[in-house]
Amino acid sequence: MKGKVLDFNLQEGRGIISGDDGKRYEFEIKEWKEQTPPQKNDVVDFEVSEDGKAAGIYYDSDNSNVSGEKSKIVAFLLAFFLGGFGVHKFYLGCTKEGIIMLVIFLLGFILAGIPSFIIAVIAFIESLIYIFKSDKEFEETYVKNKKCWF
Incomplete structure (x- = not known):
């Protein structure tokens, strides 16, 4: 039932x-x-x-997107295109982590851009993780359990 x-x-x-x-x-x-x-x-x-x-x-196996609050496609696109600014973190409700990414990305240019590059690589990796997870696994991991890093 x-x-x-x-x-x-x-x-x-x-x-x-x-x-x-x-x-x-x-x-x-x-x-x-x-x-x-x-x-x-x-x-x-x-x-x-x-x-x-x-x-x-x-x-219920017919409802892969259980709560329907956050879309993995939106999270992927935000991480892929605006990930250095931490926008995908804000979207997923990880405000502290979003601020950390934003500050390191912006201030990283002072140190020859190396910290900014590292943050951009992290965001790219996260975008790939988001898109390759199933909808249900994404929902459980990042929306319900609020896993904010990788």
Whole structure:
């Protein structure tokens, strides 16, 4: 059955899923079969156990872009064309890292441009990483888990 995570409490290891049938199903973390913990509004596929709880819960394979907040194509283009300025970091919500890249890139020209070149190479590598990850892997790594470097 398909459904949507309404709530999840990591400390208690419990949550609630709203099924497509209009019913709500409680679940425990032991039934979650993905690597990253569930979050509110995750679209999931699950079974209903005999006691009426959700079991065997996975992300819905039909929804590769789970939250739809950030696009890997946009992140790739920003990193490829404006990466030295850290624009892709700001887009992904990594403000501190974006500021670091921007400052090093701009002030790097004082030191014969070597720091600026290094930042540009880092941005290029990140653009390649973004584009070669699957949509789901990009979403989990850079949007949900806020991984800011490589």
